[in-house]
Structures are given as C-alpha cells and as structure tokens.
Amino acid sequence: MQNYLAEVINKAFELLSKYPLCDSCLGRCFARLSYAHTNEERGKAIKLTLLLSLDYSLKEHKIQDSNQVKEIMFNMGQISYGIFSLYFGDDFQNRSCYICNNRIQEIKRKFYQKALSLLREKGYKTFVLGVSLPRHMRDIEQNFIVENGLIYYESLKNEIKREVGKLLTGEESKPDIDNPEVEIIYDIEYDTILERKRTKHYLFFYNRLVRGIPLSSWYAKGGLSLEKLLNTQINSPYSEPSDVRIVDDYPLITEVDLNLNQINGFYLKKSGRVSGTELDVIYNVKPSIRVYRVTVNAKEELRDCVKVFDTICDIFIEAKDFNELKQKLAELRGEILGIDLISTTGKSNLLANNYIRP
Template sequence: MKNYSADNFLDKAYDLLSKYPLCDSCLGRCFARLGYKLENKERGKAIKISLILYLDKKIKDHQLEDLSQIKDILYNIGKDYSGIHEIYFTSEEFQQRTCYLCNSEIEEIKEDFYKKALTLLKKLSEENKKEIKYVLGVKLSDQIKELEKNFVFENGLIYYESMRNEIKREVGKQLANNGYSPGIDNPDIEIVYDLDTKNIYTISKKTRILYVYNRLSRRVTLSSWYSDNSLENSINAQIMIPFTEPSEVRILDEYPIILDIDKEKIQTKGYFMKKIHEISGREISFIMSTKPIKRTYKILYYSETEQKDSERIYNNIYQKIINAENFEDLKNKLKDINGEIISIDLISSEGKHKNLETKLNL
C-alpha cells in the first residue's frame, strides 16, 4: 500500500481526482485527520481551489503542452470549479459527473437524516415529557461498504474518515444546534439511518418483539413517513424492518418485522403478523443486517399475443414466475414482458432472514 504525508497531500489529491469524480465532502474525507475542526466539505473545497490555481499556473507558464490531458481531472473536480474549463475549452460543454463514493448524494442524505431524526425526537420528547437521550447510527449498504473499503485500501488513504462517521457527526451537530444534544454516555435509544431505504429506525434498551408478517393488500405502506395509510399508524407502534418490497407488491412469504408491542397475532390493514420471540440489542443488530439473496415473484399480466414462456390463466391473462436478487433486478427483467402488468406478488425468498428463531437460538 502506498503511503503519503501531509507535505504531499496535494499530489495525492491530484492523483485521486485523475481517477475518480469526487464531491467536496468525499474528497475532504480522504484528508479528514488534517486540519482540526474543519468540516470535510471545507477541506475538499480548499483542496480543489488549490488544484485549480496550480493547473491554471501550469497552463499560463506554458508547462502543459497538451491541454486535453487535464480535461478528466477538471470534470472530476466538478461543475462548481469549471471556470478554468470555460476559458481553455470554449467550444466544449462541461461534462458533469457524479461522485464515485456517494453518487453526489451525501449532502441530501445528511439533510434527510437530520429532518427525520429531529421530527422523531420532538415527537418522543412530547410523548415522554422529557428530553430523550440518543446516539446516531448509519447503516451503509453492502455495496457502499465494499466500495469504500476498496477505495481506501487501493489508494493508501491513511487520513481517511468513513462516510458513516461523517454523516453521524454532521447530523449530530445540527440536532445539537436545535436543542437535541446526543447523550453518548447513557442513551435511551440509537437512531439509525438506513442508506438503502432512506428510513430511520430506533434501537432502544428495552426488549422488542420479533414477528414475521405477510402483506395481503397492496399500497398499504409500512412506515408513516410515506403515508397516513400505513401499518405504523394502524397499530400505533414503532416498527423496524431490515428490508421490504414496494407497497404495490403483496408479500406472501414471511418477512421479519420488529415491534415494540407484544401480541401473539396482529391482523390489520392488509397485514398479518405472527409473534416469534422477544429480542434485545444483539439479536436486533443481526436481524437488521439480514436480507434475501434470492426472491421469487409471481407476475400477472395482459398480452394480446401468445406468450410461450408464461402460463395462460384466462383468455389474454398470463402468469409468469421470475427469480430476482431484489425488486430493482425484477424491474429490469420485467422489460422483457410483452404486455401490461396487472399485479406482482412476492411468493418466496431465500437468505439469512429465514428461520431466524433457530439462527438466534431463541
């Protein structure tokens, strides 16, 4: 692994931006241990401005024979710093690129987490008539974790800070500025932001209950963040889910859900839930990290042409079984169907979420 020191960090930044488009925050995070009390966004902006000045000087001093060799780095630095491109590449449109690490979404993620956490803390404080002590957590997708790990290792980034830490710190500052300071020593709850679903959930010290559920009606959401017509509002309980399907998909297989209420069975608003066992912190963390490795969907659709790879149900109505990794994968496969989709049902799945009672030794 190639190391570097503070006296050549600009060379390292030049090297990184020659290969990857990086937003201000993600570039600054590569040097997070340099410059105490600076935000990563400030670091990244300062580094990019320094590089722009350096490149402009090289051009003006006639030290660059071929200007085309710096076009990629200008694109990777970003649109906010495109003045030098406008001067030297007057006939070419600037090529906007998304950040390699966060897909240019990190500022939006911080703001979304902050707003949802603030709303939740206000609600909990009013209900409990006291200040809620909390810590923040961030659940990265497997893809981002692997991407970040490889990025750090391959580029020898000894001053790097994880995306998770940056998001938690910046959101915590915003919440503290609004009167809700984190209680790191003795928190009541952990508020976790899931980057995959853009939802928040809480992990508390008290025992919770693991259920498995089926969704028998369409367009009834789980979370009240998306709709008043939700399971959460219907049963007046906080819910935690490691994964789910879009609300238009019926879930006929058993998916895990964690609730803060204790009943043997719950049936309401299109959902049927069966109690599995009481669980606590260790079990909750394991469950929230599970997801299917394979999902099987039943597709009902209408087609005026004969479909040989599907089962005819009635006249022009056909049924087809499709295996997919997740719903995004399914959507890509649905493009091959020559007809109009009537309904989608999740009928089975495979993965660590199956037989949780045995895996957790409950």
C-alpha cells in the same frame, strides 16, 4: 513546508485523475488534517489550490497533455467550470461522485429531518446516531480506501453521524454515547430510520456456594436457575458449569437494578450501572488462570494433596478454563466428589477490584 503542501496536492491530483469526487468525499480523504474544518471545506480548499496550480502550469506551458487536465477538471465538478471554459470551451461534463453519487448533502438533510421528527414526537432527551450503508456503497468505500492508501480518511458513516449530530444538538436533545435513551439509525437504502431503545445494564459480582443451579434458564431446561430466581435476563462474560461452586468474584450483567445481597446460595455484590465502552471492556475481560479445588476420594496416594478425611483429599489445580481442567483430571485415579473455583489471575482481578464498592 512546501514539500508537505505538495504531498497533499499531489495525492489529490492522483485521486482526481481517477475518480470524480464531490467536495465532501475529497475532503474526507484528508479528514485527520486541519482540525475544526468540515470535510466539505477541506475538499473545496484542496480543489481551489489544485486549480491555482493547474492554471499556473497551463499558463507557463508546463503541462504537455491537456487531456489529463480536462479529466481532472471533469472530476472536480462545477468548481472548475470557469477555468475549463477558458481553456477548453463549453464542452464540460458533469460527473457524479464516485463515493456518494452526489447524495451526501441530501442524505444528511433527510437523516436530520427524520431524526428531529422522532426526537420531538417521543420526547427523547439523549440519543446516539447510527448509519446503515447499502452494500454497494460499503464495498466501493472500502476498496477506495485500501487501493489508495488513505491513512487520513474518515468513513462516510462517521461524517454523516457527526454532522447530523451537530445539527440535532440544541434541539432540546443532545448526543450521549454512554447513556443514550435511544439509538437512531438511518437506513440509506430504504430512506428510513430505525428506533432502537438502549437497555440499561447493571453490574454485579456473584459467588455461587451451591451446586446444580445454573445462571441461565436455557441451561436449566425448565428447572431452577438464577435467571428464574431473579426474574430477569442476566449475562456473564465468563462462568463455570452449574456443579462448580464459585468462591471468587465473577461478574454478572442484569437489565434490572437488583436490591438484594443473597438468594438460594448466590451472594451478590452490587457495583452500579454500566454502559458504552465500560460494557465492551467487561465482556472482553477473562481470567488468564483459574485455580480449582478438586475434592477426591482417592484410590491411591496423590501428590500435593490436602487430606480431609481418610481417603478423601483436596487437590489444587491451575487451568486456563474448565475444559483444560477436565483434561488434567482425565487420568486421575479416584472419585471426584466436588469442584470449586477458588481464585483467578489476570485482568479479571482488576475488574473486580475497580468495580466492587467497599
């Protein structure tokens, strides 16, 4: 047990030998230890423990270089003033925190006041918080973490969001990571908050049994598109060129809750509202293999083809995406009459199985 304690105190000694750190910024270096305490409490406890150890070492004449002790006490701040004055007189230096410049409590207070004012003015019931750090603070913190190998560190942004969120909870509003009405971002550099409304998202799965109608109006270039048909913006984690019919279930994200099953050759299967981590998963899931049916008017006999009529036949080709399919078709002798996406394998299948309602 003594060895474990020594490791924490030795690390704190090492840090305070090099940097002035306020209670919160020192405590944040060990944030993943001693659950249910604030970083300010951790930092103060560590400093007090270290001061006890330094005082003992001074009294027992175990410290040879008193200048190093003075530096550490300067970097601890006012908590060490009493012991410092006892040994070294009144020549005490007040130093600003290397990470937050002694501003962390002020930052939390301003963020809380501005966020509370916004919530009361607009009447939002649920929210999520964000913090925008000035570039120099981001660089200082990142270098500090890496150079000192701080595996138990919590980011400055995370502490601010967590502590302000606690203060705001119960003020007729509450945090909701998955379905917030608004995201409130505090820009520290300009001392202002940004209000960003969270858009609702709905998940559908679609089949496209027509050719020539793309999903996006941007690709349609003034022509017909599914976006134009539905009169709403849509997004899809993956799709196929507009001339490829899609028989498998492909995901589609909309900002409007649609109440229809089919439109102009598109067939829609509704899943429901999705947000937060669900959206992240959906946008990062892709098929590992796609199976295409290519209808060909062959100029010569093709291996493994299914004859449809006379020289017209179907061949089935596996590819990771449409670009790979084109490479495989480059040397095919014959006229390609049509391409259909038949099925996929990979995590995309799990997505459809989990979200399509019976």
